Amino acid sequence: MRVLIVLIALGLLTAPASAQDPLRHGRALLQEFCGSCHAIGSHDRSRHKGAPPFRTLGRSFDLDDFPRLLARGISSGHPDMPEFRFGDEDAHDASAYLRTIQQ
Numbered sequence: 001m002r003v004l005i006v007l008i009a010l011g012l013l014t015a016p017a018s019a020q021d022p023l024r025h026g027r028a029l030l031q032e033f034c035g036s037c038h039a040i041g042s043h044d045r046s047r048h049k050g051a052p053p054f055r056t057l058g059r060s061f062d063l064d065d066f067p068r069l070l071a072r073g074i075s076s077g078h079p080d081m082p083e084f085r086f087g088d089e090d091a092h093d094a095s096a097y098l099r100t101i102q103q
């Protein structure tokens, strides 16, 4: 039993970030940087009541443009929302995840 636990822990610790599933990576990024305000899942509610849930972003944004927006730096002009800037790969993965939750 103990051996099994150690193997599982090693597997998690040694998996390089680039080998991650892009969608999981994208979700993790959004959870980390945006999840404190925006709902990032299919059913959850935004923690900041003024922040739209990400599953509706496709209504006001062309998601084809979203990787570029994220990489250029996104700021909604809302004082509560800090400006974010993602690297190309992060922007791509985050946008790929966003596509999967659109309603």
Ligand code: HEC
Pocket: 030, 033, 034, 035, 036, 037, 038, 048, 050, 051, 052, 057, 060, 074, 076, 077, 078, 080, 081, 082, 084
């Ligand atoms: C501190 C809270 C906070 C964080 C963190 C935050 N946002 Fe926001 N965001 C807001 C609020 C509040 C609004 C609504 C602004 C408004 O209506 O003027 C908003 C609006 C937006 C909009 C515009 C939505 C629309 O339909 O007009 C986008 C896109 C957006 N956020 C993306 C992000 C992304 C991507 C992240 C993470 C990288 C993020 N936000 C992190 C608070 C936040």
